[in-house]
Amino acid sequence: MGESILFWVLxxxxxxxxxxxxxxxxxxxxxxxxxxxxxxAAGEVLLLGLGYLGVLVVLMMTIExxxxxxxxxxxxxxxxxxxxxxxxxxxxxxxxxxxxxxxLLAAGILxxxxxxxxGVPASDLTFQxxxxxxxxxxxVMMTLGLALFATxxxxxxxxxxxxxxxxxxxxxRASAPDDPxxxxxxx
Amino acid sequence: MxxxxxxxxxxxxxxxxxxxxxxAAAGDAALGARATGRPLTGALAIPxxxxxxxxxxxxxxxxxxxxxxxxxxxxxxxVAALLAALVVPVGGRAVLDLxxxxxxxxxxxxxxxxxxxxxGWGSNSPYGxxxxxxxxxxxxxxxxxxxxxxxxxALGAESLRVADVAAAQSGLWFVAWMPVAFAAFLLSALAISxxxxxxxxxxxxxxxxxxVEVSGPDRLLLLAGRYLLLAVTAAVGAVLFxxxxxxxxxxxxxxxxxxxxxLLALLVGARRLLPVLPLQRLEEVAWVxxxxxxxxxxxxxxxxxxxR
Numbered sequence: 001m002g003e004s005i006l007f008w009v010l011x012x013x014x015x016x017x018x019x020x021x022x023x024x025x026x027x028x029x030x031x032x033x034x035x036x037x038x039x040x041a042a043g044e045v046l047l048l049g050l051g052y053l054g055v056l057v058v059l060m061m062t063i064e065x066x067x068x069x070x071x072x073x074x075x076x077x078x079x080x081x082x083x084x085x086x087x088x089x090x091x092x093x094x095x096x097x098x099x100x101x102x103x104l105l106a107a108g109i110l111x112x113x114x115x116x117x118x119g120v121p122a123s124d125l126t127f128q129x130x131x132x133x134x135x136x137x138x139x140v141m142m143t144l145g146l147a148l149f150a151t152x153x154x155x156x157x158x159x160x161x162x163x164x165x166x167x168x169x170x171x172x173r174a175s176a177p178d179d180p181x182x183x184x185x186x187x
Numbered sequence: 188m189x190x191x192x193x194x195x196x197x198x199x200x201x202x203x204x205x206x207x208x209x210x211a212a213a214g215d216a217a218l219g220a221r222a223t224g225r226p227l228t229g230a231l232a233i234p235x236x237x238x239x240x241x242x243x244x245x246x247x248x249x250x251x252x253x254x255x256x257x258x259x260x261x262x263x264x265x266v267a268a269l270l271a272a273l274v275v276p277v278g279g280r281a282v283l284d285l286x287x288x289x290x291x292x293x294x295x296x297x298x299x300x301x302x303x304x305x306x307g308w309g310s311n312s313p314y315g316x317x318x319x320x321x322x323x324x325x326x327x328x329x330x331x332x333x334x335x336x337x338x339x340x341a342l343g344a345e346s347l348r349v350a351d352v353a354a355a356q357s358g359l360w361f362v363a364w365m366p367v368a369f370a371a372f373l374l375s376a377l378a379i380s381x382x383x384x385x386x387x388x389x390x391x392x393x394x395x396x397x398x399v400e401v402s403g404p405d406r407l408l409l410l411a412g413r414y415l416l417l418a419v420t421a422a423v424g425a426v427l428f429x430x431x432x433x434x435x436x437x438x439x440x441x442x443x444x445x446x447x448x449x450l451l452a453l454l455v456g457a458r459r460l461l462p463v464l465p466l467q468r469l470e471e472v473a474w475v476x477x478x479x480x481x482x483x484x485x486x487x488x489x490x491x492x493x494x495r
Contacts, residue, residue, distance in 0.1 A: 028256055028308045035301065052287040052347075059294035063330070066300045069308075070323055126286045126347060184468030185475050 014040035025084040035065035052126040208414035218459040241407035257309020261408035263302035268415035271295035276350040288349035310400035318396025322388035328473035333375035335481035339368040340427040353431030362428040367484040369428045376420035383458035421450035
């Protein structure tokens with residue numbers, strides 16, 4: 001009883017704060033409404049008994065949303081994202097797509113014949129998850145990690161205006177890099 | 188065997204942490220008095236008087252400030268410290284005895300990122316906003332070494348449960364064979380609480396940075412939250428690296444308190460004694476020096492764990 005009340009409160013809160021992302025007028029409020037939505041969704045994951053994953057969602061989403069706020073404010077086309085603005089374009093179309101996909105997914109939950117549970121959950125889910133990630137799913141995780149890391153480095157390289165020729169000269173022979181701001185390790 | 192503490196123990200966490208924070212604030216006031224040559228008497232009263240003053244102070248705000256986010260920020264910093272404290276085992280018992288307690292602690296700390304940025308943004312002041320940005324930039328420098336330090340301690344105990352990490356040090360404190368992780372943890376503890384060498388977010392060069400327009404109870408939440416963060420990171424540092432409540436003669440509770448107070452004194456001392464470091468240089472030190480060192484430390488611990 002208590003659990004299902006909590007489920008509905010968290011679910012309604014997550015949906016409402018997700019919707020608030022498109023109702024509020026400031027970049028910061030939109031970002032943190034989205035974070036609130038993620039945290040409430042993490043509450044649902046905790047309710048499922050998947051504590052590690054739930055806390056991980058809070059940890060990662062907080063860092064991610066804060067960094068996103070910085071970038072969103074930085075890249076917005078109106079003056080630095082500091083002015084009031086809306087998070088959507090083409091209101092009728094985007095509203096129709098959003099509500100349509102929500103209805104479709106929600107209908108899927110009700111229509112799909114879910115299988116009966118067989119067996120019982122493992123005693124220590126955190127440990128089981130770790131074993132799965134480090135065992136049979138190791139190759140997937142390693143590939144994913146490398147791909148993500150390569151993407152980050154690649155996008156930073158593409159975005160930065162200064163390359164190694166700016167830092168080390170045309171023949172790359174300079175003994176110390178020529179940086180606008182000196183780093184902290186004495187270079 | 189570790190067991191979860193009864194629910195009423197959760198009520199003891201805020202006052203216990205607040206008492207530690209009060210001692211830290213008083214110690215800081217005493218150091219401040221010594222530095223300026225004022226008499227040391229009444230150091231304990233200074234933070235209490237400041238608390239009372241801020242509680243009754245009227246809130247002020249600049250035009251078009253985002254009041255909602257500006258109030259949410261300081262509250263988040265305060266609550267984050269209390270949430271982090273729930274997993275600290277005292278006398279072998281934690282209020283939340285989670286099999287992923289270290290991740291919980293980390294997730295609670297990270298809420299401070301959001302809290303400070305929100306405070307800076309909400310004040311509608313360029314100084315506040317720049318302070319918020321500075322904290323995020325600092326976060327990019329300290330968070331990974333901090334996570335590696337936490338992971339290294341968990342690796343040594345082969346468990347993410349905080350009480351297990353304390354129990355795993357019955358033979359040898361982790362600080363003895365994880366000194367780099369311990370140092371990284373202490374430095375990041377200062378950075379999390381934005382004090383001393385890592386106080387750029389509230390720097391004097393920014394007229395107070397995040398704090399510039401924060402007044403009244405909001406300011407109290409933020410300033411008290413800082414000391415709560417220092418206190419909780421000191422307690423977790425004592426549990427993860429200094430053997431928690433293990434020690435001869437005295438009861439476990441007293442040992443944990445003693446170790447926490449020693450670490451807290453170190454952190455508060457560092458706050459007064461070390462200069463604020465230039466942020467742009469810190470970034471390179473973190474990524475070129477500290478992160479590889481902490482990874483090497485984790486590797487060393489992993490090899491020891493595999494070999495034993």
